[in-house]
Amino acid sequence: MTTLVSPPATDGTTAPRRRWRDGGFRHLHAGPVSLRVDSRAVVVSAVLLAVVVVGGCWSISVGEFHIPFGDVVREVTGIGGTTDSEFIVQVLRLPRVLTGVLVGAAFGISGQVFQRLSRNPLASPDIIGVTSGAAFGAVLCIVAISTVTTSVTTGALAGSILTVGLLYVLAVRNGFSSYRMVLVGIGLTTMLNAGTAYLLTRSELNDAQRAYTWLAGSLNGRSWDYVRPLTIALILLVPPTLMISRQLRVMEMGDDCAAGLGVSLTRSRALLALLAAGLAAVATAAAGPVAFVALAAPQIARRLVGERSAGIVPAALVGSAMVVIGDLVARTAFGDTELPVGIVTALVGAPYLLWLLTRANRIGRGG
Amino acid sequence: MTDATTGPDIDRPAHDVRLRAEHVRLAYDDRIVVDDLSIDIPTGALTVIIGPNACGKSTLLRSLARLLTPKAGTVLLDGEQIRKLPTRVVAQRLGILPQQPIAPDGITVADLVGRGRHPHQRFFRQWSTDDERIVTDAMEATRTLELAERSVDELSGGQRQRAWIAMALAQGTEILLLDEPTTFLDLTHQVEVLDLLTELNAESGRTIVCVLHDLNLACRYAHHLVTMKGGRIVAEGPPGEVITETSVLEVFGLDARVIDDPVSGTPMIVPIGRHRVPATDPHGNRVAAASSNGNGFGEPTASL
Numbered sequence: 001m002t003t004l005v006s007p008p009a010t011d012g013t014t015a016p017r018r019r020w021r022d023g024g025f026r027h028l029h030a031g032p033v034s035l036r037v038d039s040r041a042v043v044v045s046a047v048l049l050a051v052v053v054v055g056g057c058w059s060i061s062v063g064e065f066h067i068p069f070g071d072v073v074r075e076v077t078g079i080g081g082t083t084d085s086e087f088i089v090q091v092l093r094l095p096r097v098l099t100g101v102l103v104g105a106a107f108g109i110s111g112q113v114f115q116r117l118s119r120n121p122l123a124s125p126d127i128i129g130v131t132s133g134a135a136f137g138a139v140l141c142i143v144a145i146s147t148v149t150t151s152v153t154t155g156a157l158a159g160s161i162l163t164v165g166l167l168y169v170l171a172v173r174n175g176f177s178s179y180r181m182v183l184v185g186i187g188l189t190t191m192l193n194a195g196t197a198y199l200l201t202r203s204e205l206n207d208a209q210r211a212y213t214w215l216a217g218s219l220n221g222r223s224w225d226y227v228r229p230l231t232i233a234l235i236l237l238v239p240p241t242l243m244i245s246r247q248l249r250v251m252e253m254g255d256d257c258a259a260g261l262g263v264s265l266t267r268s269r270a271l272l273a274l275l276a277a278g279l280a281a282v283a284t285a286a287a288g289p290v291a292f293v294a295l296a297a298p299q300i301a302r303r304l305v306g307e308r309s310a311g312i313v314p315a316a317l318v319g320s321a322m323v324v325i326g327d328l329v330a331r332t333a334f335g336d337t338e339l340p341v342g343i344v345t346a347l348v349g350a351p352y353l354l355w356l357l358t359r360a361n362r363i364g365r366g367g
Numbered sequence: 368m369t370d371a372t373t374g375p376d377i378d379r380p381a382h383d384v385r386l387r388a389e390h391v392r393l394a395y396d397d398r399i400v401v402d403d404l405s406i407d408i409p410t411g412a413l414t415v416i417i418g419p420n421a422c423g424k425s426t427l428l429r430s431l432a433r434l435l436t437p438k439a440g441t442v443l444l445d446g447e448q449i450r451k452l453p454t455r456v457v458a459q460r461l462g463i464l465p466q467q468p469i470a471p472d473g474i475t476v477a478d479l480v481g482r483g484r485h486p487h488q489r490f491f492r493q494w495s496t497d498d499e500r501i502v503t504d505a506m507e508a509t510r511t512l513e514l515a516e517r518s519v520d521e522l523s524g525g526q527r528q529r530a531w532i533a534m535a536l537a538q539g540t541e542i543l544l545l546d547e548p549t550t551f552l553d554l555t556h557q558v559e560v561l562d563l564l565t566e567l568n569a570e571s572g573r574t575i576v577c578v579l580h581d582l583n584l585a586c587r588y589a590h591h592l593v594t595m596k597g598g599r600i601v602a603e604g605p606p607g608e609v610i611t612e613t614s615v616l617e618v619f620g621l622d623a624r625v626i627d628d629p630v631s632g633t634p635m636i637v638p639i640g641r642h643r644v645p646a647t648d649p650h651g652n653r654v655a656a657a658s659s660n661g662n663g664f665g666e667p668t669a670s671l
Contacts, residue, residue, distance in 0.1 A: 020503065020515035023475040027494045036481075036494040119469075174396075243490050249471075250485045256434050256465035261538065262458030262486035306473055 038309040044301075048317035052101060052324055059100075059328040060093040091223070099222040099286055100323040100341070102230045104293055106283035108319020109241060109312055111294030112301065113276035116248045116310060117269060118178035121356060124295040125160075125280040128185025131294065132192035133163030134284035135215060139196050142211045143203040153229060156285035157278065163188055164277040168270070176255070176269070217290035217342020219327050226286050233282040238316075241275045244268060245310040290326075290342045292349020293319050299356065383446075385410050385574065386431060386461070386542055391440035393426050393598075400426045401598040403440070408542075413568045414576045415585045418595035419619050424578045425466065425546050427595070431576065432463035432544050444542075458486035462538040464531055466546040470519040476530045477515040480505055483537030505536040508570075509563060525556030532563060543567070545577040549584070557581065561588045582619075586610055586633040594618045610634040 028035040061072045067085040074080040075089040083089075111124045125131045137159020141151045171177070171184040196215070200208050213220070247268045251258045259265055280294060297319035298311070305314050323341060326348070330339040386408040393401040401423040408414055408431070416424045429435040430442055433449045442449045449457060462483075470479060483505065484498045506512040509529040514522065519530060528548060535543055545564070549557040561584055568575050579585045585592060586606040593603040594610075596618045602609045611634075615623045621638055628635040 020477055020506070020512060022477050022481065023516055025478070025494075027499070029494075029496070033491045034494045035491075246488075246490060246493075250482055252469065252471050253482065254465060254467070254469045256429070256432075256463065257468045259434050259454065260432055260458060260461075260463035260465065261483070262455040264454045 038305065041305045041309055041311065041314055044304045045313050045317055048304075048314060048321055052317060052320045055321060055324045055328060056097040056101065059097050059324060059331070060089055062328070062332055063088075063093065095224045095227045096219050096222045096327070097324060098227045099230060100219050100327050101320045102227070102234055103219075103283040103287040103290060104297070104319035104321065104323030105316035106230075106234060106237075106279040106319070107290060107293040107323070108297035108301070108315040108317070109238065110276040110280040110283070111296075111319070112298035112310070112312055112315035113241060113245060113248075113272050113279075114294075115298050116245075116252060117272055117276075118176075118181055119252055120178035120182060121295070121299055122182045123178055123185070124298075125276065126289065126292065126294050127189065128167060128182060129163045129188030129192055130160045130167075130185075130277050130280045131284055131289040132189045132196070134160040134281040135289045136192045136196045136199075137162075137281075138285055138288075139199050139211045139215070142214070143199050143207050150229070153233075153282060153285040157281040159192075160277045160281035160284070161274065163192065164273050168273070172269075176265075213340060214288040216340040217288040217345070218340035219287055219323075220338065220340065222287070230282060230286050233278070237275055237278050237282070241272070241279070242312055244272055244275070245312050248272070248310045287323075288340070288342060290323060291346035292353065293322050293345055296345075296349050296352050297322055299352075383410065384408065385445050386576075387443045388427070388431060388437075389441050389443065391427075391430055391437040391442060393423065393430050393435060394438050395426075399438075399598070401430075404599060405440075406593065406600060406603070408574060408576055409591050410574050411568075411572045412574065412590040413564060413588060414574075414591040414593060415589035416576065416578045416593045416595060417580070417582060417585045417618075418601075422595045423598040424595050428463070428544050428546050428576065428578055429465075432461060433457050434463065434465075455486050458538065458540075460540055461542040461544065462535045462540040463544040464535040464546065464548060466550070468531060470527070470531075472520070474519050475515065476511055476517055476519055476522070476533075477502065477506070479519055479530055480511070480515075480533045480537050483534040484539075486538060501539055502537050505533040508536060508567065509533040523556075524552050525559055528552060528556065528560055529563065532560070536567070541572075542574045543576070545575070547578050547580065549579060549581065557584060564588070582610070582615075582636045583628065586635065587628060587631045606633050610636065 022036070024038060024040050026037045026039050028037060057069065057072045057076065060076070061067045061069050065085070065088055067088060071083040071085050072089060074083055075086060076094065107125070110130075111126075114123050114125055114128065114130070115121050117123070134156035137155035137157070138152045139155075140159070141155030145151050145155075166188060167181060167185060171181040200211060203211065247258070247263050250261045250263055251265070251268065253261075255265055283290070298315045301311050301314040301318045304318075305311050322345060326344040327341040330341045330344045384407040388404060388406045390403050390405055391401060392399060392403060404423075404427065406427070416427065418424045426435065430437055433442070433452075433454070436450055444452065444457065444460060480502050481494075481498070484502065487498065488494075503512065506515055509532050511526065511530050511533050514526060514530065519527060522530060532545070532548065535545070548564070549560050552560065564575055564577065565588055567573050589606055591603065592606045592609045594601045594614065601618050602614060610625055612623060612625050615621055615625065615636055623639055624637045625634050626637060627633075
């Protein structure tokens with residue numbers, strides 16, 4: 001099917017052509033399998049992974065009961081037998097940190113996919129209503145049914161996917177425009193937040209208090225019961241997201257270009273939006289709508305890696321680092337009061353959003 | 368449609384028509400732009416579509432590339448209905464360079480050209496030796512190989528357009544559609560782009576269709592010229608047959624003299640306009656416009 005541009009080279013007899021470097025990409029070949037890897041993204045990801053691991057261990061080590069760093073490493077890796085702090089590490093602090101890692105990764109990926117899909121940094125799940133939809137669904141379940149994890153997760157999933165459906169009907173169906181999607185999303189966010197507030201006023205005091213802490217975005221008391229379903233959800237959602245996100249690098253060259261290059265726009269957009277909404281929903285179900293992670297993580301990742309690849313993995317790791325370190329700060333920096341992690345990420349994230357908005361206006365982008 | 372003429376075969380072996388539109392109606396929402404239009408794209412030729420603004424030429428090109436589904440009628444690619452073919456299959460046979468593609472921030476020329484390989488790649492076949500060879504070929508043919516590691520943002524208009532054409536070439540299709548590939552380029556770069564398209568057509572027999580604005584360049588470079596007005600084809604065929612003073616007046620509402628291009632012998636359109644034109648030229652021939660408002664269908668002006 002492919003046609004040579006220049007006359008075919010007769011093997012071996014022609015002078016070697018000028019080689020070109022693929023600007024920081026490595027081409028790996030093994031039989032029929034070939035990969036094109038962004039070496040900068042690999043280095044950045046490795047550093048970020050180290051940050052997450054060190055931050056996580058540090059977070060396990062500090063607290064009311066201090067655990068030496070060496071013991072933490074022994075407990076987490078299982079090398080060198082158990083220590084006195086087995087209970088605190090294995091039951092209390094490790095699952096909390098792991099929940100943070102997974103939640104941050106899910107928000108980071110979700111944000112990256114939505115932002116790339118719409119070529120708009122504001123089109124993050126927390127701005128366009130996806131997270132609010134999940135929160136509304138979850139609060140509805142907490143108030144009306146029970147606080148069992150599965151029902152909260154189901155509620156969050158249903159809420160976010162319904163929101164994506166509404167977004168599609170209101171903003172995408174008659175020609176995709178990221179500007180309209182953001183505006184409609186802001187409208188949906190407001191409505192959903194009002195709905196959540198209404199539910200809280202109608203609920204029992206106990207439920208309301210529980211829901212309220214959860215709404216601020218908290219990792220408090222997250223046990224293995226949260227880690228397990230979250231892990232399963234990520235195992236189900238992340239690989240297909242990675243696969244389909246390859247389409248993003250041609251989708252960002254414009255709709256006509258992407259369609260001309262063989263992308264089924266409607267299908268790819270719908271699948272990516274649903275996967276990203278699913279990720280935002282499971283993360284919200286586990287830790288509440290932790291503010292600004294989905295908005296900021298992809299932007300930070302893109303400044304670290306550049307625009308060259310879809311950057312799903314770096315965005316996931318930035319998200320993890322934000323939540324893990326945010327939780328560490330929330331637990332330790334304010335004396336005896338433990339703050340929900342969402343307050344810390346909001347304190348850092350809101351100024352960042354403002355900066356992004358002023359900058360977006362100046363360079364005429366973001367709309 | 369009654370006055371549409373079918374041009375004689377161009378001077379190369381005529382293949383079966385691979386791309387054809389049959390009675391298509393094209394519309395954006397409820398606004399019909401093109402109605403009941405049929406066209407055969409001559410295989411292996413360089414076809415140029417011209418016409419005034421909003422005549423539906425870009426819309427036609429988009430429908431030929433399956434970017435726009437006709438409300439009625441069909442577009443056939445290799446005898447099959449193009450909208451029933453999988454997107455990826457279409458992308459392996461037909462490439463399109465849209466009017467204003469977006470170059471992602473900071474992307475290098477090689478990366479951009481490499482993205483043209485997308486329809487041939489899979490998750491586990493991200494960069495085959497074929498990809499490597501074809502991308503190199505595409506950059507060589509467009510003389511962008513020396514720019515491979517440069518960022519697209521820092522290229523000149525002409526270089527950037529060559530990089531985009533290289534991207535479309537890397538797709539490796541035998542049919543290539545280009546929507547106004549010379550718009551916003553200065554004359555030198557327009558000629559450069561059209562020379563490049565001519566080479567691509569001559570060297571590998573690619574079927575090329577492009578929409579152009581410059582009539583004289585269209586006449587010089589097209590094997591097959593299609594003129595459109597108000598959503599229909601007015602005439603098609605070799606430029607020498609399609610372009611006359613009458614047809615320029617009819618299609619563009621422009622009083623003009625059509626002379627032989629002193630360089631190529633193809634038709635050359637010299638617009639008359641209302642000002643700065645004496646009643647007679649230095650040879651004593653009458654010049655002034657037959658109709659001064661440019662809309663009427665006055666008598667054709669005398670030719671040389």
